[in-house]
Amino acid sequence: MRRRPGIGGLQTAAAARDQYRLLGENVAKLRTDLMKEQLATFRSQLEEFARKHKNDIRKNPAFRSQFHEMCAKVGVDPLASNKGFWAELLGIGDFYYELGVQIVEICLSTRPLNGGLIDLQELCKLLRQKRKHDREAVSEDDCLRAISKLKTLGSGFEVISAGKKKLVRSVPTELKKDHNEILELAQAQGYVTVDEVERRLSWTHGRAIDALDTLLDEGLAMIDDGHSDGKRRYWFPCVSSISSFGADS
Amino acid sequence: MANFFSKAEVTSSGRPVLLRSEVECHLLSSVDLEPEDHHNFSPLKSGLLILTTHRLLWLPSSSASTPTSAAAIPLPAISHIFSSKKSLKSMFHSPRIRFQVLVSPDGRVFDPGSGSGSGSGLGSRSVVLTAVVRGKGDCDGFLGKFWDSWRARAWETNETSGSGSSSVSGSGTGTGTGTGTGGGLYSSDGSVRMVGVAGILRKEQELWESTDKSLQDAFQDLNALMSKAKEMVMLAEKMRQKLLSGTNSQASATNDEDMGSKEEMQDWLLSVGIISPVTKESAGALYHQQLSRQLADFVRTPLERAGGMINLIDVYCLFNRARGTELISPDDMLQACSLWEKFDVPVMLRKFDSGVMVIQNKSHSDEEVFVRIKSLVTKPEALRSGISPSDAAMTLGIAPAMAKEHLLTAESTGLLCRDVSPDGFRFYINLFPEIDPRDVYLVKDYGICDTWIKAVSTSGLR
Known part of the structure; x- marks a missing residue:
């Protein structure tokens, strides 16, 4: 472009630059859209192959590693077995193992938000999102069956009932840090209420109840229902009497 | 004698350290490695013979107290594999696998990686080695895989991709040269570069058409995908790079869907891990033993992140994720963990009275x-x-x-x-x-x- 002097020249140059930029942006947008489209094809094809040729893929170690790499790079879950007749009937085959791995993965990724306690329905919903290309939707019963397969690895993963709801707990008491937070909270007054725990720590109701119940079972907390406002108080004698100690150690 | 072979690295739990994109194919236990006529090295007695896509590895068995180090023969150094002779005599002997190895002038196994051999090892001598299989391994299966790996020449494709991978984000080698303009529409100061706009657009279009075509070709059937695997892996990498960088730069254009797919991508990145998982097929009778060692190597990173103690079920998920489609069952997992007592590994399985099982560092022990x-x-x-x-x-x-x-x-x-x-x-x-x-x-x-x-x-x- 030839440079011309004067304000008019500058304005023309600016306008031209704007137009180029607009065009560039359009091309960039087009490119992203196209790429997304191709990525979608890529993904669906990979998923199809993972399902159809699973055994053939596993037979060839070198290709298997390349296939995994492809899947990992474009974000395809290579675990996509159909339930099949035998799995349905006898619970054998990879289907429930795959489901188990995916369930634990969901629990791991949501743990920062829920402290290792998740509603079974919520879990199912996330699982279906993961397996959205599955022909048949995963039922709650499938989830429970998959979880029961994990029993071999200890009781660190269990389904508990709270009222009508079913909750899945993925963090065993031995590894749970939630209790420490409640104890810290209780240091101020010597007691906490369920409301307070939910509000101050921004936890769900289920999470708070579960943690407080465990503390009751452990003998660390005591219930006081006699207060005038009618709210149950959980007293922690262990922290109130030596509140100065916890602070300096 | 150790000088004769290339040296092989071994992890603290006794698993071989594999090269980039090297995959194990078959394992045989209690194998002796002997020279046929020349006495280049004293025979290696009763070790574990591992065939990978790149090398033949011999590891001393853990029970042997003599500190013989692990040996490696690069597959490119092998000049001939003898087919097994079926004779009456061979029925009473332990099965043998004979192969010929190129030796460089300084009396060592020819190693193409070191660059010591000039050309393709011309003028160097060769030595016949015999692997005597004393254990109950699938010897014929091993020989078949040996032929396959040797013929597949995986080390060659690896070399080309090794040099190509650095430029993957720039111009893809497989799918056309136009990608170089990606992100290059603007020069570094943000103004539009003065090149033929129509030219760029045309190039862009050509690129997309060729990518479409190669996608179609590759996914025709499994064989097509296998032969194009390398190319597809690079395409996948390129797409991932672009999507990740694209959403970064165009902050205004990020909507929920974008964020979702980006998160999905990063989610998955974490799960790429074990390139060569131990499988029942490759390890045979050694399955649980090798699995146990691989698990011990794998668990150290997540264990560190979790602060020295981690739920067994969490590891089950992470380990299986790293293995891709090669799932292991909870029972295999438990068996692998319980074998740790027998090996010298830095981790241990711990059971609580409540029935909860965790993996912990040995240093995270009661004494501490x-x-x-x-x-x-x-x-x-x-x-x-x-x-x-x-x-x-x-x-x-x-x-x-x-x-x-x-x-x-x-x-x-x-x-x-x-x-x-x-x-x-x-x-x-x-x-x-x-x-x-x-x-x-x-x-x-x-x-x-x-x-x-x-x-x-x-x-x-x-």
């Missing part, structure tokens, strides 16, 4: 915890009023249930003694070991007993 508990209970405050499980939990940074477990163990070893009151359990330092049974009234002016008396008496003054 006891030292910390001791320093906690000998503080003046604690000498006076003891500690509760919740105190220990907060100072040690662990869950109260866990802390209680530790305190009870410490009590049973005589480090602590308990006081049960309406406040719950409180633990004090155990003073009895310091009291001399011959003179119970003697108060030494040193030791914990003395500190305790001082601490208690000052509180009395208050």
